[in-house]
Amino acid sequence: MNRSALWTAFATIVIREIRRFTRIWPQTMVPPAVTMTLYFIIFGSLIGSRIGEMEGFDYMSFIVPGLIMMSVITNSYANVVSSFFSMKFQRSVEELLVSPVPNAVILAGYVAGGVARGIGVGLIVTLLSLAFTQLQIHNLPLMVLTVVLTAILFSLGGFINALLATKFDDISIVPTFVLTPLTYLGGVFYSIQLLPEFWQGVSMVNPILYMVNAFRFGILGISDVNVYLSLIMIFAFIVLLSAVALVMLGRGKGIRH
Amino acid sequence: MTYALEISALEKTYGGVRALDGIDLQVEQGDFFALLGPNGAGKSTTLGIVSSLVNKTAGRVRIFGHDIDTELSAAKMHLGVVPQEFNFNQFEKVIDIVVTQAGYYGIPRGQALVNADALLHELGLWDKRDVPSRMLSGGMKRRLMIARALVHKPRLLILDEPTAGVDIELRRSMWGFLEAMNRQGTTIILTTHYLEEAEALCRNIAIIDKGRILQNTSKRALLRQLQVETFILDPDTPLAVAPVLAGFDVRCDADGHLEVDVPKGRPINTLFHELDKAGVQVNSMRTKANRLEELFVRLVESNSQTGGGQ
Structure with missing residues (x-):
């Protein structure tokens, strides 16, 4: 396939993915908006007003970057894992496997679809947050870079999960038992400075802590960790997961007999 | 001479079970070829390997001279596949399924729509183009899979049990459609349980059983036996x-x-x-x-x- 044909194939996958999650918007776009609005009301307005300031900002302002990032992480992951697994389940993945689309383009297409949903939901949550607080932007390029890289990373994670999954239960295990705890313990609702020294050390091995803090730095200009280290870590994980996904695709793991 | 499909010493083992035991097969360009065999003989495994849905254990496969180990993309460009079981997204519209498939072959959307329109007209699915595929009857679903397989104008069309569960009238019309495709130069390989289908349509026939080719000859020579x-x-x-x-x-x-x-x-x-x-x-x-x-x-x-x- 020449470059133009590759681009057409990539665009076809991306458009198909965007069409899928927008067609079922009550399942994909509305629930995170409702959940995050509840977080803003309960943790931000009701409880947050009694907590006072966190790292020099009112509590609502402090949690907004974390909640936006949480939406991006869960939705980029969920989009790819559910879409690709349902293609496996319905065997419509065979449409792609018989076609000449290279594995790298298949992966890039699905990841782009996941990024589109992650960022789309992130934008909805950001707009909703404006009803509760005023957002300041400390470093726009850093903010955008962090959110895009994070969405790419978790889309890759969702893709690998979908390749490994053999039943629908398998696509909810990682989000429920890995992503949700790591996100909640990743500094979305608190600064790790509040934790005892031991738990601060434990928190430092949580990769989501770095993503949340890099994004928070982009908005508020504060971070518990080194922002450049965060970006390097996210990038390194992207390279690692891309390699794993491509090797699995090449071997036909979970998709070829 | 370049064959439309050339298979040599093809082997496939599933967890110690030998499904294909050194298959050799050549299908000439323009042929209408039947691969026959009882259930579990290795027909679908062979075609699965040719269409990249099954990993082979050993052997070589060439499609119009392109080896699937070294020129997979070029080999796939020539191939259209109609599988035995429905394998399209049940929630997508008919037109979207066909146009999306064209996109996977690098065909721009404008041209894909032209190709899809022509095929849907030809296969009697034009009225159903905006219907979700799950709403189609069994026969329409089969025709949709044929339209999808042909949207990039492949030179080799593989059909695995194309008329299974299809009524006689529709089966005859599908035969007519496939014969016309073959007359226009498309090489066709089919597996079928309806042996009168193979007898009516095909010029050459291979019979496979227990992972081995028992016969590979012209229909005429076979019937002479x-x-x-x-x-x-x-x-x-x-x-x-x-x-x-x-x-x-x-x-x-x-x-x-x-x-x-x-x-x-x-x-x-x-x-x-x-x-x-x-x-x-x-x-x-x-x-x-x-x-x-x-x-x-x-x-x-x-x-x-x-x-x-x-």
């Missing part, structure tokens, strides 16, 4: 006892029809001569069964008795 052909005669008056006809085995069925075995090479005129001598008037005659079916059963049974592929 039949030593006897059985005819059913409808006598003027139903007979209770079979007449003695010199040189022919004759039986009487419950309805008073005659079943006559005519040895290969024996002129059929001699049968009528003997009937005249016996004073039997015949109103009509027909062949008893599908000839290919008889041969197929004989070959597979013989392979089982000799323990082929064990």
